[in-house]
Every structure is written in structure tokens, then in C-alpha cells.
Amino acid sequence: MRSAADERALRAAAAIGRRVGAHKIIDDPDLLAPFGADESGLPAAPPPVAVRAESSDDVVAALAVAEARGVPVTPRGRGTGKSGGAIPIRGGIVLLTERLDGLVELDRAERLAVARPGIVLQRLQEAVEAEGLFYGPDPASLDSCALGGNVAENAGGPRAFKYGVTREWVLGLEAVLMGGTRLRTGRRTRKGVAGYDVTAALVGSEGTLAVFTEVTVRLQARPAATQTLLATFEDPFAAGEAVRDLLGSGLVPCVIEILDRHCVEVMRAAGHNPIPGDPGAALLVELDGRDAGRVEADALEAGEVLERRAARVLVASDAGHRRALWAARRELSTLLAKAHAGKLADDVAVPCGAIPEVLRRFEALGRERGVTVSCYGHAGDGNLHANVLWDDPALDAAARGTLEAMLRVVLEHRGTISGEHGIGLAKRDYLAWEQSAGLLELQRRLKEAFDPRGLLNPGKLLPDRPGSRSRRAAGSGGRRASRRA
Numbered sequence: 001m002r003s004a005a006d007e008r009a010l011r012a013a014a015a016i017g018r019r020v021g022a023h024k025i026i027d028d029p030d031l032l033a034p035f036g037a038d039e040s041g042l043p044a045a046p047p048p049v050a051v052r053a054e055s056s057d058d059v060v061a062a063l064a065v066a067e068a069r070g071v072p073v074t075p076r077g078r079g080t081g082k083s084g085g086a087i088p089i090r091g092g093i094v095l096l097t098e099r100l101d102g103l104v105e106l107d108r109a110e111r112l113a114v115a116r117p118g119i120v121l122q123r124l125q126e127a128v129e130a131e132g133l134f135y136g137p138d139p140a141s142l143d144s145c146a147l148g149g150n151v152a153e154n155a156g157g158p159r160a161f162k163y164g165v166t167r168e169w170v171l172g173l174e175a176v177l178m179g180g181t182r183l184r185t186g187r188r189t190r191k192g193v194a195g196y197d198v199t200a201a202l203v204g205s206e207g208t209l210a211v212f213t214e215v216t217v218r219l220q221a222r223p224a225a226t227q228t229l230l231a232t233f234e235d236p237f238a239a240g241e242a243v244r245d246l247l248g249s250g251l252v253p254c255v256i257e258i259l260d261r262h263c264v265e266v267m268r269a270a271g272h273n274p275i276p277g278d279p280g281a282a283l284l285v286e287l288d289g290r291d292a293g294r295v296e297a298d299a300l301e302a303g304e305v306l307e308r309r310a311a312r313v314l315v316a317s318d319a320g321h322r323r324a325l326w327a328a329r330r331e332l333s334t335l336l337a338k339a340h341a342g343k344l345a346d347d348v349a350v351p352c353g354a355i356p357e358v359l360r361r362f363e364a365l366g367r368e369r370g371v372t373v374s375c376y377g378h379a380g381d382g383n384l385h386a387n388v389l390w391d392d393p394a395l396d397a398a399a400r401g402t403l404e405a406m407l408r409v410v411l412e413h414r415g416t417i418s419g420e421h422g423i424g425l426a427k428r429d430y431l432a433w434e435q436s437a438g439l440l441e442l443q444r445r446l447k448e449a450f451d452p453r454g455l456l457n458p459g460k461l462l463p464d465r466p467g468s469r470s471r472r473a474a475g476s477g478g479r480r481a482s483r484r485a
Helices: 004-020 031-036 056-069 122-131 146-154 198-202 238-249 261-269 292-307 319-330 332-339 351-367 393-412 427-433 437-450
Strands: 048-053 073-074 093-096 103-106 112-115 170-176 182-186 211-218 225-233 255-260 281-289 310-317 342-349 372-378 383-390
Touching: 004 056, 004 093, 031 048, 048 351, 048 372, 056 093, 056 211, 056 437, 073 372, 073 427, 103 122, 112 332, 112 383, 122 146, 146 211, 170 198, 182 198, 225 238, 225 319, 238 255, 238 292, 238 351, 255 261, 261 281, 261 332, 261 372, 281 292, 292 310, 319 332, 332 342, 332 383, 342 393, 351 372, 351 383, 351 393, 383 393, 393 427, 427 437
Parallel strands: 048 093, 073 093
Antiparallel strands: 103 112, 112 211, 170 182, 170 211, 225 281, 225 310, 255 281, 255 372, 342 383, 372 383
């Protein structure tokens, strides 16, 4: 039997259907089931109804009707998020945006692109690279994630050390507020300081402030040359020290990826064998640029720096080896999940100088609790993907306790509880560990300015005000997590 809230959502969806077309309304429970989850591994919450937007006008209509009727709306792109941000925990309407797809404009002279939020990131990158241009953010899920979701989460990826995260590339947005108000924020120019930077506020807002219907991004010239180095080490602590050495050298690689022994072993067991020997850890380092000679010289210097601590340094000179390295790396989260009965994935960032000590603390926490802690990630900017792994169901509570203890370690070292995956539902209740009560309250007031009734993606990002009752407790991840990170 449907609840009164579900019936209200269905009536609102029917009213939306009269404005945008009834064929865009989905109310079949079997078809709705996938829209109740993302790739966080958190418990699913299938919605009573969904609206599949195909235009900006559809989004306006959906948010206008829903706001008028007091019905919550959860925006959803392609469902690749890892923080539970797309799970409709308060019911209502799921607003699907994957059909808001396509490249609207690519201006080579001005070095910018305008795209709809549903475009898959890899398609955008391929389009701009065909014009000799380049878009920096490259999350591991680039072949399946949507640009709009990247903007909502302020996604990063391996190249963020040199090229920055999504916020650094977004010039402007078309966004729709709860209630149906359509806004254009930002600019098309390289420079501009008119008014508050509303675009920057919207990037990373996790679907809680507005729904994006168009994104304008800056581009730059595509690097003409790339050199890839693979360094192996006796243990991850030596690899962490090598990262500090690289950063201190003045070189600016586009990628510095770290993988511990367990990651290498899991890759090998799955048939990926791009890393020779039996190393305790590895670093994947890439340098790029417009001048091939300069890139080669920098790669030689980087190799010399790495050799101070590495057991071995190799150059991935052929394209096939480089592709094999990256194919294995981008599948690593999935491979770890398949290799163990339980997996809790964490995404944190620490000062780069703290990486060796943080890795030591993580390893000790796992050992004390009888679970495995395995780390990989974007070491150049201190962004570690730490995974708690176990096979005995009796260790479920110990695993969750390990993850929470790891967050405490991160904060002790002046790090942050989320480097790039967002807060969403998974880390909502841990945000108060990092941010003051005053700062949290300021953000709640910002949310209220955009969404006075709190109907847009409710229950995400910000913990409830003290004294209020949450309608669903947050968690720090599920038993299974498959999204690539």
C-alpha cells in the first residue's frame, strides 16, 4: 500500500506529465528500482515515481510543480556517484537528466565548450581532443559518468594534481532552482569578477542547490607529448617519501598515482600484469607538455629523483604498456570489491608530506582490528582511496570502526574527509568532525536561500540541525562498492 507521501508524489508527477508529456513519467516499480541506488553500496530506496527530463523546459516544469506541491526531488545523472547523493531517501520524485545530452558548442578560438549535463565525460573529451584541445578533469569513471554529475561533485581524477578539479574548468552554468527559476551564472570570458561567484558555489553542491541544464567549460591546448614512468618500492611508506621528493624537486607531473602491495596483487590475480616483480608498492608518474624535448628531459629528472628510494624505475615507452597500466588502475576499485566479501571505500585527502605517516597509521588500524586496509590514489595532491577489506562477516562492525578511526587519523593530520567523491549521504554525519558548528549553520542558511523549503535532494551533504530528527541515518559506505575511483 502506498503512503500518503508517495501518493502526493504521483499526483505531482501526473501534473508534470500534463506539461511535459506523460511518456516522460515512470511509475512502474520494476523500472524505478535502479533509480533507488548509486554506486556507493548504501541501501537502496526506490522512489515512487521518476521524471525523465529531455530539455531545460522539462526541468523547469518539474521543479515548479514539485515545489508548489511540497514534493521532494532528487536529481540523478548516470548514477555513478559514490557518496549516496542520488539515493532518494525522502521519497518524492527522481529527476532523471541523462537525456539532457550532447555538445551544444565547441569554440576553438575562444577555447571553450558548452555541453548539456547528461553528456558522458569521455565523449566530451574525445570531441575537444579532436580539435587539438584539452579538458583536464578525468575521474576513473570517465567512460560512464556524466558531466553534470562531475560538476555536482566537483570531480577530480588522476590529473587533478597538475590541472585541477572540475571547479577550475567551469566558466558558467545554466541552472534551475527548486520552484522553476532558471538562472545563468558565470561567464564565457577567461576573466570576470562581477558579483559573487555563484558558479563556484554551485559546483560541488551535490544537487542540493540547483539542477544544471547546461555547462560552459574552458579548454586549453592539448599536450603534444607524454612520458610515463613506473617506479616500484619495498613498501608504500618509501613510495610516500618518493612523492615528497618529487614535489620538492620543482617538477610538476600531471599524474602521481600510488598503489600498495595488495592493489598490485589483486590486479595481477585478475589478469592485469603491467607491474613487474613483487613490489611492496608502486608509483605511476606521468609528465606531459607541448614540447616533447622538455617533457623527455623532465621525465629523466623525475626518474633520477625516484631512483633515490625506488627498487626499480621503468619507462612505459610504448602506448600498449601505458594503456595496460591505466586499464588496470581504472578498474582497481571494482577488482578490490570482487576480491573480498566486504569492502568499505574511503576517499580522503591529506597534506602530501603526511602521506607516509598516514599510511603507517592506516595499516596499523587494520592490523589491530583483523581487517586489511589497502590504499591507492592520487598521491600528487594527497588524495588517497583507502579501502577496508574483509571476508569474515563477523568483522563487519570492526571494519566500520576501522573506517571511522581512519577518518580521525586524516583529521589529526589536517586533512579532509572527502577528496573528490563528495559528502552526500555516506559522510553527511561526519562533516561535523571537520567543520565547526558555525560553518555548518552558514551552509544551512545558504541552502535555504536557494531552496527555502528544503525539497531539493533533501538529507544530503549537511547534517541535520542539532535537536532535529533525521529521517534516515547516514553511513560511511556499503558492503559492496563498485564504482571506479
